[in-house]
Amino acid sequence: MPDHTANQSRHDAPLVRGRDASKDLGVGAALRTVVEPANFDIFPGERISLTGQSGSGKSTLLHLISGLSTPTSGVVEWPQFGSIDALRPTFIGIAFQGPSLLAPLSVVENVALPLLLLGESERHARSAALVMLDRFELSELSDKLPEEISGGQSQRVGVARSLMGEPRLLVADEPTGQCDQVTAFRVLDIMDELTKERGCALIIAAHDPKIASRMDVHWTIEAGRLARNSA
Numbered sequence: 001m002p003d004h005t006a007n008q009s010r011h012d013a014p015l016v017r018g019r020d021a022s023k024d025l026g027v028g029a030a031l032r033t034v035v036e037p038a039n040f041d042i043f044p045g046e047r048i049s050l051t052g053q054s055g056s057g058k059s060t061l062l063h064l065i066s067g068l069s070t071p072t073s074g075v076v077e078w079p080q081f082g083s084i085d086a087l088r089p090t091f092i093g094i095a096f097q098g099p100s101l102l103a104p105l106s107v108v109e110n111v112a113l114p115l116l117l118l119g120e121s122e123r124h125a126r127s128a129a130l131v132m133l134d135r136f137e138l139s140e141l142s143d144k145l146p147e148e149i150s151g152g153q154s155q156r157v158g159v160a161r162s163l164m165g166e167p168r169l170l171v172a173d174e175p176t177g178q179c180d181q182v183t184a185f186r187v188l189d190i191m192d193e194l195t196k197e198r199g200c201a202l203i204i205a206a207h208d209p210k211i212a213s214r215m216d217v218h219w220t221i222e223a224g225r226l227a228r229n230s231a
């Protein structure tokens with residue numbers, strides 16, 4: 001099986017380590033291996049693109065990396081964080097591919113949520129959320145409900161929320177898939193600034209090669225098989 005362990009000379013322990021990690025999905029006759037056994041590391045501050053055709057297994061792999069699902073075989077570990085229960089909302093931020101805002105909460109309440117889960121006061125969480133929304137140029141949406149904003153705007157709010165609580169790793173699953181290219185690049189610029197300022201590692205699934213090329217390390221996945229680009 002392919003070996004995608006990163007540069008072994010780095011002294012930091014990886015944030016995420018996968019060894020022979022695979023994932024089967026489906027039931028009965030439809031059961032199939034969606035991610036073939038894979039070895040990978042993500043180190044602090046690393047910037048990784050994940051590309052592959054629709055249905056190739058990107059989201060499934062990102063769910064394993066984020067601890068949202070457990071591998072069918074092999075292991076995924078977070079050596080710097082301890083158990084899977086310690087991952088969220090502090091250590092790993094997730095910008096989901098699909099709609100992820102909670103419908104009854106306003107935009108600013110959605111963005112404040114990770115800090116409330118961390119036990120911060122409502123006042124502090126709200127003011128930090130407003131700062132984050134301002135950073136993403138979304139201030140004018142703060143009091144709207146998710147149903148009152150567009151799909152691309154919801155996605156940008158989801159990105160803003162994913163960076164609350166200063167995660168050490170941001171997992172972004174096609175985070176600008178519903179935005180036009182100018183908006184997408186603006187969001188990516190802000191994501192870049194925020195993650196670099198904080199030394200936050202980033203793995204981003206993207207279809208657009210221009211987005212992938214912004215990263216330093218390139219992973220590809222084809223029919224569930226993870227590979228590194230030779231470039």
Ligand SMILES: Nc1ncnc2c1ncn2[C@@H]1O[C@H](COP(=O)(O)OP(=O)(O)OP(=O)(O)O)[C@@H](O)[C@H]1O
Pocket residue numbers: 025026027034052053054055056057058059060061097
């Ligand atoms: N819950 C599930 N049960 C069965 N099969 C599933 C399930 N979720 C995903 N799959 C299948 O697993 C494969 C990989 O799906 P995944 O969502 O990881 O692909 P992807 O690379 O993220 O695609 P896209 O670019 O369209 O987001 C697809 O063939 C999909 O149909």
Ligand SMILES: [Mg+2]
Pocket residue numbers: 058059060097173
């Ligand atoms: Mg996907």
